[in-house]
Amino acid sequence: MMLDCDVLIAGGGPTGVTLAILLAKRGISVIVLEKEADIYPLPRAAHIDHEGMRILQEAGAADDVMATSRRVTRYDFLNAKGDLLLRFTGSDRTGPGGWPAANMIHQPSVETALRRSLACETLATLHSRWELTSFQDESDFVTAQINTPDGDQTIRARYLVGADGARSPVRKMSGIHFDDLRFEEAWLVVDMLVDDYFRLPTANLQICNPERPTTCVLMGEGRHRWEFMIKPNETAEQVSDDAFIEKLMEPWDVKGAVRLERKAVYTFRARIAEHWRKGRVLLAGDAAHQTPPFAGQGMCSGLRDAANIAWKLAAVVKGEADPRLLDSYQKERAPHLRATIDMAIMMGRMVCTTSKWSAFMRDMKFKLGRMLGKLPDGPPAYPPIMEGAILAGSEGAGRYFPQLMSANGVRIDDILGNRHWLIERDRLTEPALAPFGHSLCEWLDAHNADAVLVRPDRYVFGTGSRDQLHAAWQKMTGTA
Template identity: 75%
Template sequence: MTDFDCDVLIAGGGPTGVTLAVLLARRGVKVIVAEKEADIYPLPRAAHIDHECMRILQEAGVADEVMASSRRASRYDFLNAKGEILMRFEGSEQVGPGGWPLANMIHQPSVEDALRRSLATFNTAELHSRWEVKSFAADADGVLAQVATPDGSKTIRARYLVGADGARSPVREASAIAFDDLNFEEPWLVVDVLVDDYSRLPSENLQICNPERPTTCVLMGEGRHRWEFMIKPGETAEQVSEDAFIERLLEPWNVKGAVRMERKAVYTFRARIAAQWRKGRVLLAGDAAHQTPPFAGQGMCSGLRDAANLAWKLAAVVKGEAPDALLDSYQPEREPNVRATIEMAIMMGKTVCITSKWGAFLRDMKFKLARKLGKLPDGPPAYPPISTGAILEGSAAAGSYFPQLIDNEGNRLDEQMGIGQWLIARSELASAKLAPFRKPLERWMDKSGVEAVLVRPDRHVFGTGDVAELRSAWDDQTRY
């Protein structure tokens, strides 16, 4: 069977699935998104997007709109029960290597709406609500999926199926892919509010490391704020979700009359990674492939990074420009980054989630000593670069993240260079296209000690060195 309804069928129309669909459609790939819900979930979930993921949203055509309604905090504080600083991350409003502010607090439904409107502009893409992938069978050439729709069962033939269908992923379950449990599981109450008076709310993001009730307090998109409260042993989801209970939790914040409750929900924060992200013609992305506690704000970001890594590879393969084996690099490239973000989130979570007074006392003493000795980090650590996969291993800066430079007029390098791979040689920096970015490009090349760099479509460095050798190495890895 060789007749295809689409090149890529994506199960799940959340931010990961729709971002992947937009990036594929921009590359001329025919894509169908099957989303089982009737509409976007209307209440907030993810609250944070970092600079790298804003760059991904830029490629998807929605960054300016998302930025317009996002908010920024100047710092992220971890405080003990007395309000003393245990750890402080500053400068999150500054522009990061991705060309956007380091940390952006968002309203997820607005982000999803912008992504869907962007997807609708492509005639090679379809998003169908109330469509659910019920079963599928893969063969050497593609996947045959049975999809439940409002008009009855429908058969979809695709070259590849991507399960971006959430933590409970039916695609992952049907593929018999196990999870590696990283042994973090904590139930929390999430309370989202609409804000009427910002002057009575904190302007920074906070982790309150109080053993009586560990608490998170963070900004969200325009007009909103969030609290998260750890649920104590013996408390039930029903009990902590009662309005009167929540009012008591908010009393110490003195925000009565300044906020109105929008959502309350109980979540169990988990840390897990799927054992396989690819099984033949079936791939996993986002929460279907990995789940992270929220303390580092990397849950949705990790899914967007999956989409960016996978999009250019799937496009090259389905268009006959690269071998199917290129997709084997997806998990080896992404998993180390995901594990590092999850480990960071677990470290933060274990710092916050201490409920023993003695344990909290020891933690506080440890942090005070480290602070005096200057041993505390002043920000989240840099996550590991790509160390293996579709890169020229052994060349300087291979696998590192290539910055998005901004010229004096505010123009961004990505917009000038386009969505494909870039081969930038020092000898061509005076060209009309590169001249506005010449000085920072020279500084980057000087620092790396190179004459040319080949940057992948997901803006990681493929390799550096001689121009002809870079072209040849790229072709060897990404061409038939």
């Protein structure tokens, strides 16, 4: 049976296009289906972290994204009086991924950069106005029926990935249900074009006011966002009225400094799909999980999915790994997602308190914590991979491997490439490793290791001797 491609991706948003690029760069043929005619022109996601930027670096889009993104030094939680409850600092400093920790972005610009990069990949094709209507998992391949402007078509692929958003038809057709984590709040999102930056806040803000919980954050170049919690007695039509929005904006004193670009009512939810893989069908991005926006991890989570799936699918398609390797995808990503969502829910519940008494008790708690010096200066660290494609029990296994930079500004990923790395202490003087030798030696010393094997998604497979790591990697991929 002739196949049309190795991997068929439903959904041409950031997750789907990034996955397509990463697969194509590994020699895998990809077709991306996007039901819309063009990129959605208005902002949605507002933030990408350092790890997401590192993934975009591999996809060839990071520099373009950075050109229109903005940095912010802190993230403040204020009460109704404007008193500081909690402050996260250092978001403008370089994170372990080798890029600034927090980058405020304009999503259409991100998607444009990704599609430009995709167009350079001969093994990947994106079809706009093509919509998947049904599919069958036929054991050795997937047969998908597609509606196109030129009539119905059939595509056969080894694997199908549903990166088709929160309402994912692929998820629904697969009979996969959501695990509801019981957070649901309706908010009005207001995006503004900026004419005068000097009159706008320079920090990202959560206003924990029980009368009207509010978010105010930077976005990509030329834009700023406000989000207002909708009260139980208010309707979407009511809060979306321009006069209502103008009244909401009055306390910010920015009239004449900004112009309305977009208004939308969203229900912020926390949900995780019960299965992320079913036979030859996988889910990624919002199709697999949805998180409230308070931690800024929505797009980041989809990019991490793409990085995790890409190297595994490529290895399986090429016959370099047993298909059971794909079972590690959900095992590795779901705990990270739950931690991400838990953090977002914690922030959301702190912000969304509408009881004045509860808000008073919250304020007292944070005031005491500040006096005792027990408040964090940043969000809690995400958990390492505890189960999956790692050498469990070895020092550092499952942790994120930092992107090192040479003295002349060269990043290690650009030198060592997109495959797995086996880095040995006694080979640090070799030309490729020498510019990073000192930092690599420090990392090995800190983990009491002679060698480290770093996975293609830049998580540590394990540490130990070269032979031990080589044998364990072969066993894990099923090629021993």
